[in-house]
Structures are given as C-alpha cells and as structure tokens.
Amino acid sequence: MSPRLVAASLVLNVFLIGALAGGTGWLIGKSNPGYSLESAGGRLPAADRKVFRQALREARRESRDVIIDGQAARREAANLLQQPILDSNALAAALERARNADVTVRTRLEQRIIEFAASSSPEDRQLLADALLRRTGRQPPMPAKKSP
Numbered sequence: 001m002s003p004r005l006v007a008a009s010l011v012l013n014v015f016l017i018g019a020l021a022g023g024t025g026w027l028i029g030k031s032n033p034g035y036s037l038e039s040a041g042g043r044l045p046a047a048d049r050k051v052f053r054q055a056l057r058e059a060r061r062e063s064r065d066v067i068i069d070g071q072a073a074r075r076e077a078a079n080l081l082q083q084p085i086l087d088s089n090a091l092a093a094a095l096e097r098a099r100n101a102d103v104t105v106r107t108r109l110e111q112r113i114i115e116f117a118a119s120s121s122p123e124d125r126q127l128l129a130d131a132l133l134r135r136t137g138r139q140p141p142m143p144a145k146k147s148p
Contacts (some may be wrong), residue, residue, distance in 0.1 A: 038109070040131030048124055055112040063105045070101025 017085055041052040060067070077094040117125050 038113075040128050043127045044124055045132075048120065050131035052113075052116050055116050059108045059112045060105070063108050066101050066104050070105070074103060101123050128137060 038056060041049055041056070044052055073094045077091055077098060080091045080094060113128070117128060120128075
C-alpha cells in the first residue's frame with residue numbers, strides 16, 4: 001500500500017471515530033438536560049410556563065445587540081488564537097468583551113426570572129428552587145407523603 005493511501009485511510013478513520021464520539025455525546029446530552037432556572041420553566045403549569053417563557057424571550061430580544069457583540073468578540077478571540085504570533089493583550093480584551101456580554105445577558109434573564117418569581121405562587125417558586133438545587137448537585141427534599 002502506498003504511504004498516501006495509508007495516510008488518507010488514517011485521516012478518514014480518525015474523522016469517523018470523532019464523528020461517532022461527537023454524535024454519542026450529543027445524544028447523551030439531549031437525553032440528560034441540565035437543570036437551571038430557565039429549564040425549570042418547562043415544569044410550570046401551562047399558563048405560567050407561557051408567561052415565564054415570554055418574559056425570557058423578551059429579555060433575549062432586548063439583549064440582541066449584546067448577544068451579537070458577544071458572538072463577535074468570541075469570533076475575534078478565535079481569529080486571534082489562529083494567528084502565527086499571539087497578541088495576548090488583544091486576546092484578553094476580546095475574551096473580556098465576550099464575558100461581559102454573557103454576564104449582561106445572564107443578569108437580564110435573571111432579573112426577569114426574579115420578576116416572575118415575585119408574582120408567582122409558592123408552588124411555582126418551589127419548582128424554581130428545586131431546579132436550583134439540582135443545578136448545585138443537591139437533590140430537592142422529597143415531599144412528605146400524606147397518610148390516607
């Protein structure tokens with residue numbers, strides 16, 4: 001076998017193994033969603049879930065420019081990392097802009113969640129609290145069983 005054919009076969013096999021591993025990871029991630037305040041909205045009653053999701057959608061819409069700036073900063077950071085000579089200061093600045101954009105968007109989303117929680121029932125707030133506990137690795141306490 002020629003060396004080129006061996007090299008091409010090796011590259012193809014590495015690509016296929018990577019695709020298989022990536023696909024498996026993606027499927028596992030889809031079947032085991034993370035817990036967060038945002039994902040807790042899926043457990044709310046239908047009417048509350050609609051209000052909750054609308055509030056988050058509005059926060060994202062209002063943050064569109066910040067989100068776009070953060071994406072541009074990440075692209076700039078990626079471009080800087082690909083340069084033959086690394087400009088550490090420019091990379092740090094780009095990553096800082098991306099981080100600041102992320103924090104701004106998260107703060108706005110959390111503020112909307114706070115506003116939602118302030119007008120929610122204790123049961124809805126409990127669902128949000130349970131999601132936070134799962135996120136930290138603690139399981140929420142099981143409700144006491146009522147005796148017949």
